[in-house]
Amino acid sequence: xxxxxxxxxxxxxxxxxxxxxxxxxxxxxxxxxxxxxxxxxxxxxxxxxxxxxxxxxxxxxxxxxxxxxxxxxxxxxxxxxxxxxxxxxxxxxxxxxxxxxxxxxxxxxxxxxxxxxxxxxxxxxxxxxxxxxxxxxxxxxxxxxxxxxxxxxxxxxxxxxxxxxxxxxxxxxxxxxxxxxxxxxxxxxxxxxxxxxxxxxxxxxxxxxxxxxxxxxxxxxxxxxxxxxxxxxxxxxxxxxxxxxxxxxxxxxxxxxxxxxxxxxxxxxxxxxxxxxxxxxxxxxxxxxxxxxxxxxxxxxxxxxxxxxxxxxxxxxxxxxxxxxxxxxxxxxxxxxxxxxxxxxxxxxxxxxxxxxxxxxxxxxxxxxxxxxxxxxxxxxx
Numbered sequence: 030x031x032x033x034x035x036x037x038x039x040x041x042x043x044x045x046x047x048x049x050x051x052x053x054x055x056x057x058x059x060x061x062x063x064x065x066x067x068x069x070x071x072x073x074x075x076x077x078x079x080x081x082x083x084x085x086x087x088x089x090x091x092x093x094x095x096x097x098x099x100x101x102x103x104x105x106x107x108x109x110x111x112x113x114x115x116x117x118x119x120x121x122x123x124x125x126x127x128x129x130x131x132x133x134x135x136x137x138x139x140x141x142x143x144x145x146x147x148x149x150x151x152x153x154x155x156x157x158x159x160x161x162x163x164x165x166x167x168x169x170x171x172x173x174x175x176x177x178x179x180x181x182x183x184x185x186x187x188x189x190x191x192x193x194x195x196x197x198x199x200x201x202x203x204x205x206x207x208x209x210x211x212x213x214x215x216x217x218x219x220x221x222x223x224x225x226x227x228x229x230x231x232x233x234x235x236x237x238x239x240x241x242x243x244x245x246x247x248x249x250x251x252x253x254x255x256x257x258x259x260x261x262x263x264x265x266x267x268x269x270x271x272x273x274x275x276x277x278x279x280x281x282x283x284x285x286x287x288x289x290x291x292x293x294x295x296x297x298x299x300x301x302x303x304x305x306x307x308x309x310x311x312x313x314x315x316x317x318x319x320x321x322x323x324x325x326x327x328x329x330x331x332x333x334x335x336x337x338x339x340x341x342x343x344x345x346x347x348x349x350x351x352x353x354x355x356x357x358x359x360x361x362x363x364x365x366x367x368x369x370x371x372x373x374x375x376x377x378x379x380x381x382x383x384x385x386x387x388x389x390x391x392x393x394x395x396x397x398x399x400x401x402x403x404x405x406x407x408x409x410x411x
Contacts, residue, residue, distance in 0.1 A: 030141065030399060036118075039390070039395060042058060044115065045114070048099060049163045050164075052099050063156070066140070069084045075172065076316050078157055080177065081142070081157075082156075085147055085151050086148045088151065089152025090181065091155060091181075092179065093174070093182045094155065094157070095157045095159055096158060097161075099160055100130065109387055112124075121392050122389040125388065130384065137398040138156045138399075139156055141400075141403045149407070150411065151410055161310055165310050166358050166359060166360055167364070167366075171363050179364075181335050182373075184364070186355060187378035187379050188353055188376050189377075190394060192339055192351070193354055193374030194330075194336050195326075196356075196358065197247075197326050197358060198325045199275070204271045205268060208223075208267045208300075209265075210264055213265055222257075222266045233290060233293070236290070236293070245354075250276075252272050252273065252274050277324070307321060326362070329371055331352055339405045339408060341408050342405045344404075348404070357380055375402070
């Protein structure tokens, strides 16, 4: 593998902004790289994700490597000391938005697959640069998987070069209290929906959530609250809406998550609607990703053959990975959480490297990641 070519490719990806729904230019960079590296088949699917295939000499399993191509934006008011899209390399680190989350992993996947010895492969390697992950985990990956039918999936999210075999999921919960409007000069004639929501929030804060020995605690975090009408000029608000981010543990269901709120005795007499949000996001190709914003947690047994083989491949490649888990939600929420396809995670950087000012990626970790992907490919398909 040509390490300098890998670094150059990663730089080009980082220098190209690619907010969710605006990934077309970076996808074209990926397509061009796959074609120049000799992938056997390359295309862009209906959502705009890039997909490339390396065919082994013999038939066998399909091993899918997925990295999302979209990034979060630059937070208003944040001050970077490096150009977020400059791709500067300083003291062994590549700086820029998306370097750690997760264009480095994407570049490593593409170059690792292209460097595989086809004559020793039984099966095929698929690499996808999926879109829209930052806003709708697994939505675009579902379309990719429907096309290539993988037997195994590797998610390239940051794992600090450890092998991940589980991850928390995520749900978006919408609460709405129903009050009664009145003129704010006569508040006693109305029912203030904000006051009702305060009672709801106080009750929800008392919910005792479960904890997983490897994934950590479930989380229920209030992320926004707004009254209606807004702005409320001289009117008592008749509705109040709040959003909660619920971090999920394995086997939790929509019904269980909602009933933990709706069954609270303190809320018995409060007019309250409680639902899981519905998502709809338009991709740059014009297609829409739709679905319930409930992305399941997952865990693959440490003794599963995929985990054991991948660990062996990583160690054969000269790395020393430990078993680990993601505390955040990834595309694996679909690949294994919904579709049930054995999935692991492996990538450079840590969770703390994502979405931050002066985001950066170690070039040493980038090279090791590509080497690790090669080790996984050989262990699974040789």
